[in-house]
Amino acid sequence: MTTPKRDTYTPETLLTVAVRVFNERGYDGTSMEHLSQAAGISKSSIYHHVSGKEELLRRAVSRAIDALFAILEEPGARDGRAIERVEYVTRRTVEVLIAELPHVTLLLRVRGNTTTERWAMERRREFDQRVADLLKAAAADGDLRADVDIKLATRLLFGMINSLVEWYRPQSQGGGQDGDRLAETVVRLAFGGLRTEHAAADRG
Structure with missing residues (x-):
């Protein structure tokens, strides 16, 4: 021993x-x-x-949650048209996931079996709802295609982002993906299909 x-x-x-x-x-x-x-x-x-392992869990998921909610207070998430803001939030969410990969991975894997896990899941849902509200606002502005269900689009968007924790590895750990390029790719893949033609033209 x-x-x-x-x-x-x-x-x-x-x-x-x-x-x-x-x-x-x-x-x-x-x-x-x-x-x-x-x-x-x-x-x-x-x-x-x-005090115990649950305190460690609380500290860990709090770090991920605080980083995600901090995005919503940045100027890029608060100013401009809703479509620009939601693209900004999407890009920054990927960047935070990459920067805080172990903590975000843990946040996405909690199952609600303890008080801390239930709190973390509620905060996750709150963040997701804030992003969903931005998508709804972009649709109301006419910047998202009318034939796309916003609830489905929201689920697919988060599904794509959250799946990164299962396969993404930093270049320092032998991964081949550059973080900035990955964030931009996610935004282009998601919103290339969601934007209306005039909104896509405005993006250039």
Whole structure:
């Protein structure tokens, strides 16, 4: 049995380990013993930093949620026509997913079995609804095709974005996708088919 190392962890580095283990084993399948082994420190050392694994989960998903909601406060998400704002939010959502990949992956995998998971899912739905409202506004402006169901378009848009967590790997980890190019590709694929002809012409 390996003797746990002296605790040199900070709350941030401990969180990094916890997120990795949660993503590998699933939150329900992770015990404090698993976290202790992965961190190489004793369980009592972990409790020195946090009250338990649910606090680690809360911190992890909060980081992803805060980053997503911060997008909605940026000028590009608040100013201009709705179609321009929703394209901006889509692009930035992909960028945040890439920048916070482990945390967003965990957020998308929570199942609602704990208070923290239910809170995270509610916040996710709130963010999705804000984006859906932008799509509705763009449709009302005549910038989205009238023959496309907005609810379906919203689901397909988020399906495409959220699927990135299953296959995207940064170039530093051997992936071949440039993050900026990927974000632009998602926007062009999604809105190339959704924009009306005049809105597409305005985009240039």
